[in-house]
Amino acid sequence: MNKYRLTQTRSQLLKLLKNTPLPVSAEDLLQKVPVNKTTIYRQLTSMVAQGLIKPVLFTDRTLRYESADRDHHHHLICTNCKKIIDISFPENIEQTAQTSASAQKFKINTHHLEFFGLCQNCQ
Amino acid sequence: MNKYRLTQTRSQLLKLLKNTPLPVSAEDLLQKVPVNKTTIYRQLTSMVAQGLIKPVLFTDRTLRYESADRDHHHHLICTNCKKIIDISFPENIEQTAQTSASAQKFKINTHHLEFFGLCQNCQ
DNA sequence: TGACTTTTGCAACTAAGTTGCAATAATATA
DNA sequence: TATATTATTGCAACTTAGTTGCAAAAGTCA
Known part of the structure; x- marks a missing residue:
């Protein structure tokens, strides 16, 4: 079925x-x-x-x-030409944030992180 | 003027x-x-x-x-009740990411980070 | 094949945001 | 204070991304 x-x-x-x-x-x-x-x-x-x-x-x-079958990663976005580049962030962001969040009894499940700047061509 | x-x-x-x-x-x-x-x-x-x-x-x-006159901070968003809580992230995320980005000659200027989960009431 | 169920295209619709234009309000100057 | 100048406002019409109902077409399975 x-x-x-x-x-x-x-x-x-x-x-x-x-x-x-x-x-x-x-x-x-x-x-x-x-x-x-x-x-x-x-x-x-x-x-x-x-x-x-x-x-x-x-x-x-x-x-x-x-x-969906990709490893967890983030994007670098060129603010000039809109080009997108994949990047992986070395540390466990959620774990670090959970420490602050716990003070407010908030339980983090997921996050969203994006970087902006200029790619090699646009610098 | x-x-x-x-x-x-x-x-x-x-x-x-x-x-x-x-x-x-x-x-x-x-x-x-x-x-x-x-x-x-x-x-x-x-x-x-x-x-x-x-x-x-x-x-x-x-x-x-x-x-705009607020310190740099991020948001915890409750996926159930949509409540938003401010949070500050202890580390310098851009600096850490710049290390990976440099390999691709990308120059990071800013970033956007948000966390999702459940607030105290909705857990 | 035939019966059943999902997928598709179409046209009409919604919701967020934008634009041009004439009227109005704020500011600067005499 | 009166007047000229320029920015701001409301209105109606428009745009763009995405949604909905419905009948026709395509997939699936016995």
Whole structure:
């Protein structure tokens, strides 16, 4: 009883999302796959629910998605050309923050961290 | 030659933004000040340009603003009741990240960090 | 194949935010 | 204080991202 059907559209979208190293927006997909925008949004919702992809909200307000099977990482975003570079943060941020949070009895489950600056070309 | 005029509306909005300890949305302001939404958005833009307030994008996609004269801090957000609590992170995150970023010749200027979890009441 | 269920496209809709323009309010100057 | 100048405001119309209901099409399974 497989609730999700692997349609043409779905596999095209998944392929794109898996093959693109950096987060992709609904609009990006719309330009690359010949499909209605309603379908794009519904597929994205369904793939998130299924745990195949993860939504990432950028501070420029664009919502993007990336493959869920990636290690925990963060993004460096060039404020000039909007280029995105992956980066991994060496320390356990949540653990460090939990110390301060505990004073207020808050239990941290997850976090969101993004860096902004200039890439090599734009400096 | 003062480009900005301290109108009734502007001072009401500023007062609210200064007196509210946590980030406020355009809609919050709209409900509290008898003024057209166009004016709210224009005032917010102008106050950001003037450096009086800072926009903060939350991962639930709401855009909020807070007084700019605050120390650098982050937010703990309760995923259940949406309550926001301020928190300061003890270490210099940008410095730590710059080490990884340097390998890719990226120069970090700023960052954005948010934590999610459950507040005391919602646990 | 046939029955059942999910997915799709379409058109219409919503919500947040933006724009142009004329009227109004604040400020500077005479 | 009166007047000129410039910024601010409200209004209506618009934009853009995303959503919804519904009928048609495509997948799945016996």
